[in-house]
Amino acid sequence: MSLMQAIKARDASLLPSRRDEAWRYSDLRAAIREIPGASPEASRPTGPPPLVDVEADHEILVLNGRAEAKGFLAVAGAPITLRLRIVSDAEHTLHQSALTLDLEPGADLTLIETYEGQGSAYVSGFSLAISLGAGARLERIVLVDEPADAISISRSEIELQPGARLAQTVVCSGARLQRHETEVRHPGGGADVRLDGLYLLDGKRHADLTTVLAHTAPDGTTRQLTKGLAKDQARGVFQGRILVEEGADRTDARMGHHALLLNDGAEIDAKPELEIYADEVSCAHGNTVGSLDDAALFYMRSRGLPEAEARALLMQAFVGEVVDRIEHDGARAAVQAWVARRLEALA
Amino acid sequence: MLSIENLHVSIGDKEIIKGLSLQVPAGEVHAVMGPNGAGKSTLSYTLAGRAGYEVTEGMATLDGEDLLALEPNERAAKGVFLSFQYPLEIPGVPTLTFIRAALNAQRKARGEGEVSAPAFLKLAREAAGKLKIDFDMLKRPLNVGFSGGEKKRMEILQMAMLSPRLLILDETDSGLDIDALRIVSEGVNAMRSPDRSMLVITHYQRLLDYIKPDRVHVLAGGRIVASGGPELALELEAKGYDQYAKAAA
DSSP: OOHHHHHHHTOGGGSOOTTSGGGTTSOHHHHOSSOOOBOOOOOOOOSOOSSTTOOOSEEEEEETTEESOSEEEEOSSSOEEEEEEEEEEEESOEEEEEEEEEEOTTOEEEEEEEEEEEEESOEEEEEEEEEEOTTOEEEEEEEEEOOTTOEEEEEEEEEEOTTOEEEEEEEEOOBSEEEEEEEEEEOOTTOEEEEEEEEEEOTTOEEEEEEEEEEOSSSOEEEEEEEEEEOTTOEEEEEEEEEEOTTOTTOEEEEEEEEEEOSTTOEEEEEEEEEEOSSSOEEEEEEEEEOOOHHHHHHHHHTTOOHHHHHHHHHHHHHHHHHHTOOSHHHHHHHHHHHHHHHHHHO | OEEEEEEEEEETTEEEEEEEEEEEOTTOEEEEEOOTTSSHHHHHHHHHTOTTOEEEEEEEEETTEESTTSOHHHHHHHTEEEEOSSOOOOTTOBHHHHHHHHHHHHHHHTTOOOOOHHHHHHHHHHHHHHTTOOGGGGGSBTTTTOOHHHHHHHHHHHHHHHOOSEEEEESTTTTOOHHHHHHHHHHHHTTOOTTOEEEEEESSSHHHHHSOOSEEEEEETTEEEEEESTHHHHHHHHHOSHHHHHHHO
8 A cells, every 4th residue: 555556446445545554643534535636837936945054966856746857876086965955836746756876985975955835734655765876975965844734654665785874864744644765775894874763743643653673694783863842743654664674683772752742732642663683783762752841941031031941952852863963964963953953832 | 038828729620729828038048947848849849930830819029010910931020930849951061051042041131241251251160159059060061960968058058159039949968968958958048048038848847947038838738737936847847747747628
């Protein structure tokens, strides 16, 4: 069952629903009663792109499912920055597209991937197939900023060769149903993966960060940290699965998910999973869901900070750990600025 | 001057403070001593404005201004500073960032301009030096992983930098060894000034060897049951609180 199959067959009953384990918390079938008509062509956005402070060497635009290129090849040599803008500008219609991204052995790429939405109630599907050659390095920074009533499904499959390094940070503000899914084949052999996420939700927004990572051979490391804030009736979903296959000995993997509920009506669903079939493995996961500490808030206020400012400072500190792990200086600063604006709405 | 008149405070259905009156003129240091459960911490939290401490009767004013109607941060901007018995840990917020945000929030509330970064750093270096605090420590998240003594020093540091008109020290001696007690007390004594009132809340007389009070009050059963000069603290140390438990009952 997938969005693509359902679109092809124009049959909403083929959409994944809460009866499918992987979609238990994000019922796409319930969100899409009928497959909508195709989105019209969209004009190029006139405004500046999100994360505007990041200078890019190349840009690929995807406008309502129409991609300017089928893919991108990063060659070895000097570091390259690619801006990939997935732009939706539609009302009640559907669009989807797919792209490939290949990194030659030794290539060094920073991918700034932004999902920008205008209009309302559209359905957007996007898939990305990424391969990293031996020793290649990819830092992928994803920002998903869409209207509250949009439905947006993004899926990427990433394959690494030994010695490659993948660092990913997905930052999102949710939508009616927003899912960002990453599947990684980890080859071990000194390859290193960081998979981070951050969701900042209010209103009735729903964000689902799902990752499936398989260690397939010995000596691989994975670090994963996802954090989230949910306010009003928002719902945050984290599904993280790390599979250490037979023979993937000496794998070293850490997974953490930590979220704060900012009021009673909000909801967090977390499903961290570690499945281990190898030896001498060092794996750990931690998962916490709490709320802002009232005693700490009173302490801060007693020193003169107004309540909203005290809350914002605590929230900033909480999510800062994820943002600080972004390696690209310009991207980190730009994400910091975006997060600060978003936190004003949540304070 | 802090003036408390016939204060009654309840937590839930339980009345803890039952008609407390107290005046602390500017320039004076007053100690409030009392047995466990007398209402000492309730008094300090009520003055600072903690939620859940309901004032059912009476008033508290600072220089004639009603404190009880104000939010905790508004009280801070008016010059109220409570040094916590157990200072909270603020994960992820560097100490300097926190103090600067607090100072500027207070200044903004008073219609004053923000302190520039260089001026703030100069102020912080001076204050830290006096309290023998390693400046690098101020780059760490406030109180996270700090020892009891370090946390109390951070309280005094904040007090020195925020320069309040009313200091409330809630069991500041708890958890301090003799050396830390001396450093903290020197920090407090350095803040004595003709326009500043101090309320020192403590169970033990020990702290008052270092911070000499002008007046000592005994709090028992939610009321001030005796007041006197510094000699009253010594008498309490010798005879205990038993004699007042009866008076309060």
